[in-house]
Amino acid sequence: MIQRIIELGKGYGDIYELCEQARVNKDRIHRAFIFSSKKDGKEYHSIAIALKPTNAANFFPIYMCSEGIPNVQPISKRLSHFIETLDELQLKAVHLDIRHSSSFADSELFYQYLIGILRLNHFIPPLEINNYNPIL
Template structure:
């Protein structure tokens, strides 16, 4: 099974797109994720949804808005919008700390790192 991240942007429109993807594909949602990472003493959130493959397709997409939400008080509107959507769909997100993508030479390596963490913790299925 091919497990691949599909990166959306980090603006409001991208968050709304991710939320709409979740609503439209609510029967396919495997899990939702909120990742936090730190870069130069500042913390950022990434949000993502993993969808089960369609029919017998061998593709497991994980849509992500990467590191665009600063960890501040009060909770940023983009993060609360994601929380509201998940609450509406009765989905509890998995929250975890990961390394910031800037720690990797290539974004592909970063995504391999995150997929490895998700597999090791049984949040996404193993390769078949």
């Protein structure tokens, strides 16, 4: 199974697109996530939804808006809109503290790290290896 993070943006107007993706694909949602990370003493949130593969497809997408939502009190309107959308769909988000993407050399390493965290904690299915024949 191919598991890939698809970044919609940095968490500004694209949050509304992510919420619409959730509504349209409500029967496919595997889990929703709110990630927290720190950079320069400030905390930021990323939000994501993981969708189950369609029919025979071997693709597990994780749509994400990354690190554009500052952690403020009261809660930001963008984050509250995501939470309200999840409430409407009768879902709860999994909250995780992660490293900030700026601590990685490039975004692909960050995405691999994030997928590894999600697999390790059983929030997404394990990687399936079909017909694996190691060379001895």
